[in-house]
Amino acid sequence: MMDRVVGIDLGTTxxxxxxxxxxxxxxxxxxxxxxxxxxxxxxxxxxxxxxxGQTARALAGExxxxxxxxxxxxxxxxxxxxxxxDRRRYRFAEGSQGALRFxxxxxxxxxxxxxxxxxxxxxxxxxxxxxxxxxxAVITVPAYFNDxxxxxxxxxxxxxxxxxxxxxxxxxxxSLAYGLNERAEGTIAVYDLGGGTFDISLLKLRGGxxxxxxxxxxxxxxxxxxxxxxxxxxxxxLPEALRAHPQIRAQVLAMAERAKRTLTDAPRTEVELTTPDxxxxxxxxxxxxxxxxxxxxxxxxxxxxxxxxxxxxxQPTDIEEVVAVGGxxxxxxxxxxxxxxxxxxxxxxxxxxxxxALGAGIQAGILTGGRRDMLLLDxxxxxxxxETMGGVFTRIIxxxxxxxxxxxxxxxxxVDNQTSVDVHVLQGERELAADNRxxxxxxIPIEPLPAGVPRLECTFLIDANGILCVxxxxxxxxxxxxxxxxxxxGLTDEEIERMLEESFDHAEDDxxxxxxxxxxxxxxxxxxxxxxxxxxxxxxxxxxEGDRIHAAVAxxxxxxxxxxxxxxxxxxxxxxxxxxxxxxxxxxxxLQEALVSRPLEEL
Amino acid sequence: MRTETREHECWHCSRRTGLALxxxxxxxxxxxPPAADLFAVLGLPRRLVVDPADxxxxxHDASRAVHPDRHQSTDQRGRALSLSASAAVNRAxxxxxEPLGRGRYWLELHGSPLGERNNRVPPAVAALVFxxxxxxxxxxxxxxxxxxxxxxGTVRDELEERLRGLTxxxxxxxxxxxxxxPGAAEVLGELxxxxxxxxxxxxxxxxxxxxxxGPEHA
Numbered sequence: 001m002m003d004r005v006v007g008i009d010l011g012t013t014x015x016x017x018x019x020x021x022x023x024x025x026x027x028x029x030x031x032x033x034x035x036x037x038x039x040x041x042x043x044x045x046x047x048x049x050x051x052x053g054q055t056a057r058a059l060a061g062e063x064x065x066x067x068x069x070x071x072x073x074x075x076x077x078x079x080x081x082x083x084x085x086d087r088r089r090y091r092f093a094e095g096s097q098g099a100l101r102f103x104x105x106x107x108x109x110x111x112x113x114x115x116x117x118x119x120x121x122x123x124x125x126x127x128x129x130x131x132x133x134x135x136x137a138v139i140t141v142p143a144y145f146n147d148x149x150x151x152x153x154x155x156x157x158x159x160x161x162x163x164x165x166x167x168x169x170x171x172x173x174x175s176l177a178y179g180l181n182e183r184a185e186g187t188i189a190v191y192d193l194g195g196g197t198f199d200i201s202l203l204k205l206r207g208g209x210x211x212x213x214x215x216x217x218x219x220x221x222x223x224x225x226x227x228x229x230x231x232x233x234x235x236x237x238l239p240e241a242l243r244a245h246p247q248i249r250a251q252v253l254a255m256a257e258r259a260k261r262t263l264t265d266a267p268r269t270e271v272e273l274t275t276p277d278x279x280x281x282x283x284x285x286x287x288x289x290x291x292x293x294x295x296x297x298x299x300x301x302x303x304x305x306x307x308x309x310x311x312x313x314x315q316p317t318d319i320e321e322v323v324a325v326g327g328x329x330x331x332x333x334x335x336x337x338x339x340x341x342x343x344x345x346x347x348x349x350x351x352x353x354x355x356x357a358l359g360a361g362i363q364a365g366i367l368t369g370g371r372r373d374m375l376l377l378d379x380x381x382x383x384x385x386x387e388t389m390g391g392v393f394t395r396i397i398x399x400x401x402x403x404x405x406x407x408x409x410x411x412x413x414x415v416d417n418q419t420s421v422d423v424h425v426l427q428g429e430r431e432l433a434a435d436n437r438x439x440x441x442x443x444i445p446i447e448p449l450p451a452g453v454p455r456l457e458c459t460f461l462i463d464a465n466g467i468l469c470v471x472x473x474x475x476x477x478x479x480x481x482x483x484x485x486x487x488x489x490g491l492t493d494e495e496i497e498r499m500l501e502e503s504f505d506h507a508e509d510d511x512x513x514x515x516x517x518x519x520x521x522x523x524x525x526x527x528x529x530x531x532x533x534x535x536x537x538x539x540x541x542x543x544x545e546g547d548r549i550h551a552a553v554a555x556x557x558x559x560x561x562x563x564x565x566x567x568x569x570x571x572x573x574x575x576x577x578x579x580x581x582x583x584x585x586x587x588x589x590x591l592q593e594a595l596v597s598r599p600l601e602e603l
Numbered sequence: 604m605r606t607e608t609r610e611h612e613c614w615h616c617s618r619r620t621g622l623a624l625x626x627x628x629x630x631x632x633x634x635x636p637p638a639a640d641l642f643a644v645l646g647l648p649r650r651l652v653v654d655p656a657d658x659x660x661x662x663h664d665a666s667r668a669v670h671p672d673r674h675q676s677t678d679q680r681g682r683a684l685s686l687s688a689s690a691a692v693n694r695a696x697x698x699x700x701e702p703l704g705r706g707r708y709w710l711e712l713h714g715s716p717l718g719e720r721n722n723r724v725p726p727a728v729a730a731l732v733f734x735x736x737x738x739x740x741x742x743x744x745x746x747x748x749x750x751x752x753x754x755x756g757t758v759r760d761e762l763e764e765r766l767r768g769l770t771x772x773x774x775x776x777x778x779x780x781x782x783x784x785p786g787a788a789e790v791l792g793e794l795x796x797x798x799x800x801x802x803x804x805x806x807x808x809x810x811x812x813x814x815x816x817g818p819e820h821a
């Protein structure tokens with residue numbers, strides 16, 4: 001059977017994989033657990049062990065630096081783009097040029113490598129569900145992603161062993177799912193507030209053609225930011241000395257996220273924090289208070305929406321439907337704000353967490369000829385240009401132009417016997433090159449001749465993925481010239497090749513074997529930790545607790561020697577649940593010793 | 604005559620095909636003839652008046668034929684041709700759909716481009732230009748005072764109105780010119796003059812909008 005092409009939503013918080021069947025697109029779940037959403041979390045453990053998804057997310061509290069939770073925020077960026085909060089949250093390799101590198105469990109990884117772990121897991125899900133190999137995919141990206149961020153996503157796919165047939169903009173993918181489902185026609189707005197990014201896209205749907213009129217957004221605004229505001233609110237309830245503690249921050253962040261979800265349906269929620277000295281701090285959060293806290297963030301989506309309308313030459317009243325995409329559009333305040341912007345309540349008939357993946361699945365079907373009636377015409381989100389004399393940014397392709405698009409530019413030399421022409425390509429809307437995002441430097445070799453004599457024709461082509469490709473021709477010889485690309489924040493082809501070779505060295509020949517090995521490693525970790533704790537902190541055991549733990553330890557130790565990884569997992573979970581109160585007592589006391597105690601403000 | 608025939612032969616299936624963007628037989632994208640202008644790309648006659656609905660229909664049909672999404676599984680040459688043909692189709696639609704873009708392109712096509720920067724104020728709009736510049740200066744001097752902002756707001760509305768009027772007038776002229784000889788030297792001269800007036804006022808409108816977007820003074 002032919003290789004199926006899957007559609008992947010590689011999200012900030014969660015990722016999904018979908019495929020197009022004869023009766024429409026469907027999400028492919030984890031064949032073992034039935035889960036449809038894979039948390040985009042990757043945890044690095046000592047000894048080259050890596051955890052992905054739910055198990056990784058659960059490790060964030062324990063191993064905050066080694067667990068990357070929102071890698072998408074770092075795709076295609078350099079170290080200089082990391083914020084202070086990012087630096088508190090993760091460790092980065094200092095002084096490195098180009099793509100940013102995380103330091104995890106004693107090694108360095110780039111964002112595309114981290115994302116590749118998520119993609120590999122989704123590939124495994126898809127292969128399990130479809131019962132055959134999957135090697136080709138359509139992957140979605142925020143519409144407002146620049147060239148570097150797109151390239152980084154494509155690199156991640158390659159590292160995961162997937163040929164990326166197309167990158168599709170998330171709001172556009174969502175419009176495909178809606179268009180197919182609702183047979184919609186007319187002008188629509190897709191408002192996509194995800195975990196870490198915001199996009200607005202305005203589209204015209206007509207006769208199966210989905211034409212994007214304008215797009216705008218903010219690649220650093222999403223549900224994560226709402227969580228961070230709530231986290232700060234809760235941290236303020238704790239003694240100051242505890243607030244910077246990475247593990248406590250990670251735990252409070254998880255509570256904040258839960259509280260946000262609860263407030264979607266409930267007018268108020270109560271959060272209970274246990275301080276290391278055993279005191280419980282209760283904090284009631286009313287929805288009003290939450291809304292006041294995040295109002296400014298939500299309203300930050302207004303400017304991109306107005307700009308997109310202006311670029312498309314539309315008034316809010318021209319918009320016939322507003323589609324809500326992304327988990328954060330569940331927040332009632334966000335829905336009200338959408339209604340305020342466009343004068344009509346948003347459509348939420350498709351699960352906002354799944355709609356992008358379903359659209360990606362449809363696009364995969366379009367590419368393989370399964371849906372010849374539908375066609376996407378997307379745009380480039382940010383203007384593209386080159387640096388010219390005096391550091392000026394000279395725009396050569398305007399934002400919101402339909403892709404593919406090409407532009408031809410002519411160059412010559414400024415000094416005698418110059419042997420190459422260097423072109424610095426940037427993306428953005430500012431007047432000065434330095435204020436825009438550097439994409440790459442291209443070096444084009446030329447024959448040494450007197451200044452002004454060489455004639456070089458350079459073509460800048462943006463393909464249907466929104467990715468730039470530069471070709472050059474020496475007009476005097478009509479010979480095509482090779483263009484050497486130095487990506488500013490990306491990986492070179494050689495780096496990707498090297499990473500691929502390394503991953504082949506670690507390649508897993510058999511999923512069963514790998515799962516068994518992983519289960520054994522986890523079992524060994526918990527067995528070792530439990531035995532050590534029992535020996536050192538026997539005094540903290542409650543009556544009867546020691547016997548129960550010893551029995552569970554013995555059972556897991558026996559299963560660990562067998563071949564049944566599912567059994568090992570079950571016993572692992574049992575032991576883990578059983579030892580939780582004991583571990584909490586130990587941790588509390590350890591922290592307490594490390595702290596200058598300070599009375600807590602009572603509520 | 605031989606070269607003529609070869610141009611009409613599909614590179615992919617070697618069968619004779621018309622001047623269409625894709626082969627009539629195997630649907631492979633064809634290289635655009637070097638002389639093809641943007642009207643030809645969408646199969647339109649060279650005329651200044653374009654029916655927007657017809658243009659959009661042609662654009663969608665051409666996109667369905669050449670877009671890279673339709674040629675994903677073909678060979679490398681097919682994919683490369685699909686990419687360049689698709690870029691040409693997009694450019695044609697983008698250029699021809701607005702009367703101003705079409706006018707500018709018309710001048711280029713006839714070897715008499717509008718030119719990037721024209722510092723001479725066209726006489727027909729001189730009064731409006733000078734008045735607006737004075738008011739912009741007043742706004743700057745007052746550092747964004749409310750009264751001056753209101754004045755500039757009115758100026759913006761006037762400019763927008765004037766631009767709409769000028770564009771409508773131009774479109775009316777397109778029909779007249781098409782009926783006579785749209786490539787005639789006097790037509791090109793008048794087109795250039797009208798387009799430079801519009802270009803001048805558009806730049807001015809941008810300045811006004813930028814000034815209005817600036818900081819407000821209490």
